[in-house]
Amino acid sequence: MKKLKVAILFGGRSAEHQISLLSAKNVISSIDRELFEPILIGIDKAGKWHLKNDSMDLLNADNPKLVSMSKGGAEVILSHNGNDHRLISVADGTPQLEIDVIYPVLHGTFGEDGSVQGLAKLANLPCVGCGILGSALGMDKDIMKKILRDGGIGIADFFTFRKGSAKNPSYKEVIEKLGNELFVKPANLGSSVGVSFVQNEEEFNKALAEGFEYDRKVIVEEKVTGREIEVAVLGNDNAQASVPGEILPKSSWYSFENKYVDEDGAALAIPAELDEATTKRMMEAAVETYHLLELSGMTRVDFFLKANGELIVNEVNTLPGFTSVSMYPKLWAYSGIPQKELITKLIHFAMDRFAEDDALRN
Template structure:
């Protein structure tokens, strides 16, 4: 059987650019080269797409603080069309080697929010991860939590503010409703980018300013004291939940630094020390959240578990990190799926969904 050509798209214009480079590096190292030919497409911070060589696509690859995309001299574009004509050279329109499936590992804005997924859908390319709708919903913490709450899933109390109505942001209102400390989060960012834990008016105002640097909408949430538990979900129409893992941060909260830069910033307890009853309840909740938000392929569901046993969904991440210290692949590894097999299964799920979508009628009239 001929090897599938897998396009790994990584980098991007978001604040999570460097995280994406690390994820791509780990996928490239782990993917089964006997089954897949890898084609690397790096997006720089200006949004330009580069066709990269595996031997030189990263600079400072072993240092997460200094890692960079090595820009190539081959700018590319993906255009709508048939399955064998999407990739062209951006400067001379020369047709390039085509893709069978795409593994988009662009975290954050313009990669995880449905934008990239929409472009791939127009280009008629199968891609790993949830659809346009699910990606955009899950990226927006405000909208996602409204839907989760409507489905009977516990989420933290919160307030939503927009930059257009910045004058309505009130520490007094937030503190009276949510108590202190509170968390301030950009609505459309991940990896704890722009997140602040605040207790005073001065901290609140600084946190608001910081969050509005990353998004035009933010949420302010109550602080839930509890264990941070995560569950990986895999599948399309019949999703399965992994074993559970626990984040044990050594800092005040699980920050960007703790997740991706400082390997001593947190410990991962895998599997989490939980009773069978609680484990099954959280796995069931993870699948319910996955299905409520219409996810497909993969997602990581993050929970808080209080001392009273209450379970809260904190976030559903549709393109979770694949770095060497990332929870998603680690949880599947202890659940019986190795890293290379996980990548293979995600690619299979992408092709399966594409074939299912392609079977839908595109005309009302019979020929």
């Protein structure tokens, strides 16, 4: 049987570049090489694509803040000429390898926001994970929250601030509605990059300024007190949810350091200690969220479970972390799908969705 050539994209221009490297390392080590031939493409921070050898060869691989991509590898671009699914050498324009499917392991902007998904569509190639619309909706916390709210899904109350807008609310207006314990987040980032917890006006203004370094829109949310529980979702139209897992951070919130730097920064309780009715309700809400946001392939849905039983969707992650400590693969491993099989399923879901879309009348 011919092996599918899977172009695994990693790195990228996003502030989440380092986490992408760690996730990709895990994907590459787990992919079933009897079924797939991985083609490794490292994207540097300038956005250039480099065709790598069979090994990622990371520098400072044990430090999530300092890990980096080794230099080298022929610079390539992807052909958009119909069904000519080839990588083209930038140096001399000659065709290089042909590929069958794109597997982006790119967190944040320029990878998780619909950018690479649009590139795959132009190149007429299957792409693992959500499509253009679902990726964009899942990435933009402002739009995501409005769609979920209109769909009857619980969300944290929030304000949206726009860079340079005279219509942004004052600090007084914010705390009158949301209280003085607030989270300030760039609208289009993940992995807790650029996120601040603030309790006074000075901290608030500083956090806004930091948030605007990453995005033109910044979300200011009320602090929700509740258990942090995550559910992994897998599939296309007939998506299924994993068992819920609980995040137990050492500090008051689940920061970048808790997630990636401090190995003891948080405990993962899989499965979460929940009664049967709450588990069922949470899994159903995760799948409902998945469909409301037009998601496909994979997503992690992050909840707060309040003491009164109310479920709040904090955010969705359409290209969830795939590092050795990430919740998404761990949830599916407990739910009966080990990592190698999970990656195989994700690639097949991409191929299935592509075939369905390709059969539609243009």
